[in-house]
Amino acid sequence: MITHLPLDRDDITTQTGFGPNWYATSHGDCPCYPQSHNIHTGLDFFAPAGSTAYAAVSGTIVAIYSIDAKPNVVIAVTVGEITYYVVHGHVTIDAELKARIEEAQKQDETVQVNAGDTIGTIAEGENHLHLGLRRKTEGQDRAYNPLLFMVPDLTVGMNFVSDTYPYYGNESPTSMRSFLYGAGSYYDEDNRNSMGIIR
Secondary structure, eight states, X not given: OBOSOSBOXXXXXXXXOSBSBHHHHOTTSOTTXXXXXXXXXXXXXEOOTTOEEEOSSOEEEESOOOOSSSSEEEEEEEETTEEEEEEEESEEEOHHHHHHHHHHHHTTOOOEEOTTOEEEEEOTTOOEEXXXXXXXXXXXXXXXXXXXXXXXXXXXXXXXXXXXXXXXXXXXXXXXXXXXXXXXXXXXTSOXXXXXXXX
């Protein structure tokens, strides 16, 4: 499903993975992590602010989607009967694309993008692009591990295992497939069954 890197490979300085890494499990961190049980909900690609951001997938731009990692550009992709939302977080939307979206909304139409299209730049004051993958389910969203949905050649030369924040316990960037997104228990303290973790 994910067929394009969200940044130019040469702009990426390092990357971090999905799951309970040290940054997400530290409670003193940003207020978004208690909403995700202190589990990182996507992949972070570090690059300077202003770096060009690209659509990682082909799909429909979703203008309004309440989610963390704002500002963001979210693309809806339907596979069979399931719609996934691919979040390109900490991205300031391209002015031309924003104008297209606003015009389409007036006509009650949608805007399609192709994987690799320019969608914006890493937002001022940020140092990474957050790539998340969500699906709406009854009651809570489910956050999926984007690394497991990428075509294999995208990650050649990237080491999500060693070039990332340390992980809690025996976890790794590929040990979780998905979990339920929402406030509640903490990964490192409470009953993990309530988090709906799928491995």
